[in-house]
Amino acid sequence: MNKKAISLALLCCIAAAAGLIVAVSAGAKNIPLQTVWNSLFHYEDILDMQLVRNGRLPRALSAALIGGFLGISGAMMQGVTRNPIAEPSMMGITQGAALAVAALSAIPRLYGLFGNTLAAFIGAALSSFLVLLFSMQNARNMNLSRLLLAGTALSTFFLSLAMIIAMLSNKSQELAFWVGGGLRTAAWHSVWLLLIVGGVCTALALTLSHRINIVSLGEDVAIGLGENPAKVRVFSILLLIPLCASSVAVAGNIAFVGLIVPHIIRKTLGGDYRLIMPLSFIGGSALLIWADVAARLINQPYETPIGLFTAIIGVPFFLWLVRKENG
Amino acid sequence: MKNKTFLALGIALLLLLGIFLLSLLSGTYTLTLKEIFDTFLGKGTKMHHTVIFGLRLPRIISAVLVGASLSTAGCILQSITKNQLAEPGIIGLNAGAALAVVLLIASNSQNYYDALGTHTILLMPIVSILGAFGAALLIYGLSCRKGIAPNRLILVGIGVNAGINAVITLYQLNMSKGDYNQALTWISGSLWGSSWQFVYMAAPIISLLIGMTFYKSKVLDVIDLGDELATGLGVLMEKERRKFLMLAVGLAASATALAGNIAFLGLLGPHIAKRIVGPVHRRQIPLAILISAVIILLADTASRNLFAPLEIPVGITISVIGVPYFIYLMAREK
Incomplete structure (x- = not known):
């Protein structure tokens, strides 16, 4: 049980970390990892580094935090209301x-x-x-x-x-x-x-x-x-x-982030909210970081609304859930 | 009971007539009652003639048609899903039609502030009906598992609605401002730009579908009794449910072709009618039609005049009225 939780947490963490790296370096202009590293620790006032520091980094971090908040609030709402679609x-x-x-x-x-x-x-x-x-x-x-x-x-x-x-x-x-x-x-x-x-x-x-x-x-x-x-x-x-x-x-x-993530986690780990809530946080982060990467990259240099990606995963998931609940 | 029904129908008809006149009178160009009667008798000025016959009358007739078809669709859906809160907008039928039309607009316009071409206008009803049928097929297919559970139909409908709306948003954001405003008309439902062309195309279809529903209204009454009883009385539930769903889709699609995605109208009329004359569809449907027509006409008059010269889509006005009523219904049902 606990082993499962730890491995799932690790998996989500790795996904989130990988997502952060991709989010910072890839985009309409691809920035080599070396420059990314330098812009964090040996900052110089050149365009690429400004882009990383003031554009992509805060954006990726915001995505991570928001995904986490949405995940954990979904988990909380579902737990308190005992209603699987609260989000x-x-x-x-x-x-x-x-x-x-x-x-x-x-x-x-x-x-x-x-x-x-x-x-x-x-x-x-x-x-x-x-x-x-x-x-x-x-x-x-x-x-x-x-x-x-x-x-x-x-x-x-x-x-x-x-x-x-x-x-x-x-x-x-x-x-x-x-x-x-x-x-x-x-x-x-x-x-x-x-x-x-x-x-x-x-x-x-x-x-x-x-x-x-x-x-x-x-x-x-x-x-x-x-x-x-x-x-x-x-x-x-x-x-x-x-x-x-x-x-x-x-x-x-x-x-949909707050709907999908807690459900998957509850499915794999069971109904202990002491595990569900922190894991929903990490899982939500990973999901939203990657969704934002997709939103920026798919139709670059234009942006696709991020809600579309969460909906693409979320709607089928929701339909599946509904079929099961009413089965 | 019969007398009460006739009384209610009579009052609703009078109300409709009153609002019809109000709607003809008011607007950016205000008319007087005398001018209207003169124009109808053929003695009005050219200006009055244009305002009444070219602009306001087709719009009013479209409104009545939309109200009629949406409320009939609402009556059907509330029976076959056994849920008092079902209506075509909420389960995604209207959204399917709106998405199809948005795709048509997006694919057919080149210039920033272009008016829509004639063939686009003529294609619109067909495309929107296809879209609504597509959505219905999706909902039906997804909620089908050893037959249709009514409750599942609604939930799946809400999910499909959310999905379609996400796709619509994508197209909206990629549109130029001119296209966007035209698409907005469809997404939020507006009677702006109604013309006789649309009325001539939609009126026969809508009357036919309403007639068919009315003709089969007894079956709807039986369906209301529940699956077991209805089957016992010799109704093939699955088959009838499918037929009625088809009728509802046809009605919702025609309404959307006329005025775009108008939610909650299919809820208001049937409910008020049911409270007045009871759940017998033979009496409920006609009264629901009249009441919905009154509501949409009133809402349209308000959306034209409240912030004139700006116009609010009538679908938005109706949601603003409709949701509090919806919530009230939910609270009362408990």
Whole structure:
């Protein structure tokens, strides 16, 4: 059991590390590894090194962190709600954040005050607060299709309002970029935001994992074991909000990562959230790093929306899951 | 019961008439009631004639057709999936049609701000019907495992919907701004640019499909009773379900060909109708059609005038109304 976990963790780590190396060196302009190395430790002010240091490195690191956050928040949500499809984008959180960004970007004065990332962060926090309050309370009474329908309805609603605002301020294609998701704008300040906000929450989430374990056994069992499920749910919501908000603020709407990764890990390791949560973090990182590499390389020098790649893996996976759950 | 149905139908019809007039009157160019009647009697100015017969009337008729076909499709889907929250937009039928049209637009336009060519316009309904059938085939095939479980049909539909939307996003982002705005019309559903051409093409198809559904409405009633009972009463469930799914797809596709992807309309009409006249389809479908027509016409009038001269796609307005109702339905069902 533990051997399996360690080897899986190693595998994910290797995949993530390899992904990071490829992400930093390959691209519209291929940079030799020697230069990459030098730009980290013997920095000179030449174009290639600037590219690595200020362009690709923060972007790859952001991808790694966001993938991790999405993975771990998916694992947490699924554990707490006991609902296999609970995931930020399925429940309308990321779409709510898109609405907030659209609304804020339409008001230039506020936008200038907050800056892009911070504006998105505040908006995402607000919307995820609303959505989580609504659906986490209901999620445990809902079967799969009801939660999914509620999520679909909420995301349509948020996107519709966002679309109205974007059309009125003549920014609809920009909004589409945001909805498509992507890491174009990732810079060092986004890495810091992710690292500080998300890092703290991830650490706290990991300390919560044994209590999530108990809640995932079911309401009655948890109470019987002396755990208060409502309390764990509230803690989880409080941690999920900054995790989702910081990811969405940097990368927009990236779907399915929080759905696929925890599932595969649960499938191979069983239902212990003390293992599932950290491994979902690493697995999500690896997945998103490679998805971002694909997004940059496939149609270079243009970018393909990263959400497309996560959807290409995610939709078939989701369909398979649904067939199994309802079998 | 019968009297109540007629009363409800009468009230809905009156409402529709009222909104029809309101929609004719209002707009960037405001008309008065007298001018409208004069124009209908053939005594109006050329300007009035153009506004009414060239612009507003085809648009209104398109709206009514779209409302009618989507609400009928909604009625069918709610019965065959046994889920009160099913409707063509949410399970990906509309998205399939929209994707096909987006592909057509993307492949056929060369210049940045070009208008769509005539053959593109004529191809659109056909292509969108093909797209919707493709999506339906995909959903049906994927949810088929020893027969169709109604619940699985919906879940698979939602997944397919998400997948198709991701592909649409890809094309959207690669489009030039002019194409993008045209594609946006389809993706979010708008009646902008309706013309008689579209109406002439879609009206016969839609009326035929609605007629067929209405003719078979008793079978739908039996399906509502549940698989065992329906089979006991001599209904071949699989076969009938497939037939009705075909009808729903045809209706959703024609509506999408007219106005693009409009979600939630197929939910609102049937539900309100059901609350008024009960779950008998012979009574529910006609009332649902009228109610949906009222809703879409009202929403379209609002989207034309609220932020004039800018226009919001009517599909967006309907989602904004539709989702709170949807959530309310979910909360009540518990």
